[in-house]
Amino acid sequence: MLRARFLILLVTAVAACAQGKLPADYDGYVRRAMKEYGVPGVSIAIVKDGATVLLQGYGARAEGKPGAVDPDTVFGIASLSKAFTAAAIAMLADEGRLGWDDPVVKHLPWFQLWDPWVTREITVRDLLCHRSGLPPYGGDMLSFFSPVPREEIVRRLRWLKPESSFRSRYAYQNNMYLAAGEVIRAASGVTWDEFVARRIFDPLGMKRSSTSIKNFPPDGNVAMPHAKVRGGQQLIEWPNWDSTGAAGAINASARDMAEWMRLQLGAGEYRGKRLFSEASSREMWTPHTITPAPRIPPGARLPRPNFTAYGLGWALFDYQGRKAVTHSGGLTGMTCRLLLLPSERLGVLVLTNAENPLHYPLIYRAADALLGLPETDWIAVHRDAQRRTPERRFPARVEGTRPALAPEAYAGLYRNPMLGDVRIERNEARWRLRMEGLGPEAEAVMEHWNYETFRLTWKDPTWPLTNLVFQLDSQGAIEGARMEVAEPADPSFDFHNYPLERVHAKK
Known part of the structure; x- marks a missing residue:
């Protein structure tokens, strides 16, 4: 009996030792990455076992201008919004106001796609897992770069020709999330914006979060986008992304997103209050669509997952023997990523105000340290992989030709x-x-x-x-x-x- 107790204590001690902490030079590592990737501002939130490990801003809200990034600086979180939409659907499913497998036309009788059979068969679940058969990113010119209202964008999807058969393969589709936003409005009686604000932002205390660039906090603590422009990077004004709605319109701070990660790692429970059921949490984190394995250039030392899939609002893979739940986000002038390792009760978020993958090395450096894994210079690994990745080639101009007509x-x-x-x-x-x-x-x-x-x-x-x-x-x-x-x-x-x-x- 004493020997058994000793072994239990020994195993517990070893497990505790295996749990690491952020390296003392992590701030320096962030600043090095910002310099190498050319990112003006970054905000990071890390939570572990319900506690905040790091909540820190770095750099400037706008390059060359006063105003430092801090944990309350608001960024566009782009496609991280999709998990909020999936959570909203989960709440309505828990309440019996809709079902995951309800046909979309049950809630939106006017909904129509190119193929009448797909129109009849597509479900709420299908809207959230990128298997509609529509082309990847198809229709984004309307939802990302136009003032066309969201419902009208969804109505026009009937003219978007499919690229594959229904449910046959993965193709990332933002406008299916716009349709999900319209389902939320039909089932709840309020807009997607109102539902997310009342049922998610308010209970989590996400006071600086919004679904419109018109509702930024009045204190002006908002990061400015820095977009890729031919030959460099340029500070730009915030484009109006409001039409992206349920696919990508949320703006939030790292402090607010730390609470969102706590809710997710709590499987729908937050500070003793349940926002969605544990069963719904499992549903969102269950693979629904197999995704192609990442294309890793020969010789690159990037992780090679054993599986990659998409759930409902979340991408899924394995990292160091653990299930990983993640999503990235990108809009003109901003990128971000969130990583959850549920078995470790660990969440890492990186928000940036530039268009590049700086988030990659920062997330994995933090995750490795907190898992007690050997140190890897992910900046060097990732930069090496970038150099090994061939650029897309475009046809050269044919000189000396003329148009056929006047x-x-x-x-x-x-x-x-x-x-x-x-x-x-x-x-x-x-x-x-x-x-x-x-x-x-x-x-x-x-x-x-x-x-x-x-x-x-x-x-x-x-x-x-x-x-x-x-x-x-x-x-x-x-x-x-x-x-x-x-x-x-x-x-x-x-x-x-x-x-x-x-x-x-x-x-």
């Missing part, structure tokens, strides 16, 4: 039922293109590139160079055009999903 032949009105009207005008020997339904930023100067391809340079410098390729019929008349990015770009610039048809004037 300049005035290309001017006129073009249309896509999802995107709306696109107008091309020629004045003073210059072409201009305007996507009339997407706001003032969706305007470009157009110049001939080669053959029937024209190059678009957008008014908004954060938009990528784009090619517009005209298509001629058998008589040599323009019947339509298609767009495609002409340089590396965020996948939400999904120009290729909107073939344009020439609209001829009525005779």
